[in-house]
Amino acid sequence: MGKVSDGIAALDAAAACAAVRADLERGRDPMELIDEARVGLQEVGERFDAGEYFLIELIRASQVFQETADLINPKLTELYGRGESRGKVLIGTVAGDIHDLGKSIVKVLLDCRGVEIMDLGVDVAPPAFVAAVRDFGPGVVGMSALLTAAIPQFRTTVEALEAAGLRDTVKIIVGGGTVIDLDAAMLKADHVASDANAGVDVMLAWLDEAGGASAAN
Numbered sequence: 001m002g003k004v005s006d007g008i009a010a011l012d013a014a015a016a017c018a019a020v021r022a023d024l025e026r027g028r029d030p031m032e033l034i035d036e037a038r039v040g041l042q043e044v045g046e047r048f049d050a051g052e053y054f055l056i057e058l059i060r061a062s063q064v065f066q067e068t069a070d071l072i073n074p075k076l077t078e079l080y081g082r083g084e085s086r087g088k089v090l091i092g093t094v095a096g097d098i099h100d101l102g103k104s105i106v107k108v109l110l111d112c113r114g115v116e117i118m119d120l121g122v123d124v125a126p127p128a129f130v131a132a133v134r135d136f137g138p139g140v141v142g143m144s145a146l147l148t149a150a151i152p153q154f155r156t157t158v159e160a161l162e163a164a165g166l167r168d169t170v171k172i173i174v175g176g177g178t179v180i181d182l183d184a185a186m187l188k189a190d191h192v193a194s195d196a197n198a199g200v201d202v203m204l205a206w207l208d209e210a211g212g213a214s215a216a217n
Helices: 003-009 013-025 030-049 055-080 101-111 126-136 152-163 196-216
Strands: 088-093 116-119 140-144 171-175
Touching (some): 003 013, 003 030, 003 055, 013 030, 013 055, 030 055, 030 101, 055 101, 088 101, 088 126, 101 140, 101 196, 126 140, 152 171
Parallel strands (some): 088 116, 140 171
């Protein structure tokens, strides 16, 4: 852990952002800073699992992480550019849940890899996912949840997409601490992600495959 990750783990936005600014001024690779910030969020998750942090701390950690990402992303764009879009991803936390931690990591990791993202936020009802898929036209839909009570909303949301005739237009991935041991078929999803990094890898592979298929046609 470094100063950035320490600041995030301590829920100290001022310290985390100051560390980011200092490292950027010293010329540190912004991709390294994104990775360090992610480590800080992982520490928050571990403290939550250990009962040291609660939901309010998870929400605060997500906010701190986003503040650091807002400082890092312009430098990423300056150095690496965005280039041609790799595709579109729609993300959101399902209805009945306000967990935002993993989704925040996914959003930043996709953004810095040239993916267009629409983030619906938290406590997102199935009709909102349906409307966004219709309007935004993503190749992938990512849904997250932390609370066990919200798990049925994964299937409910997928069924809403089916009813709207949109299910076959997207790949669906779900994630969150409560779903990693669940079967994707039971949730009517294409994949269950074990963590944010693994989920991003799967989404990028889907997008790149779809892009390659489109180029071949």
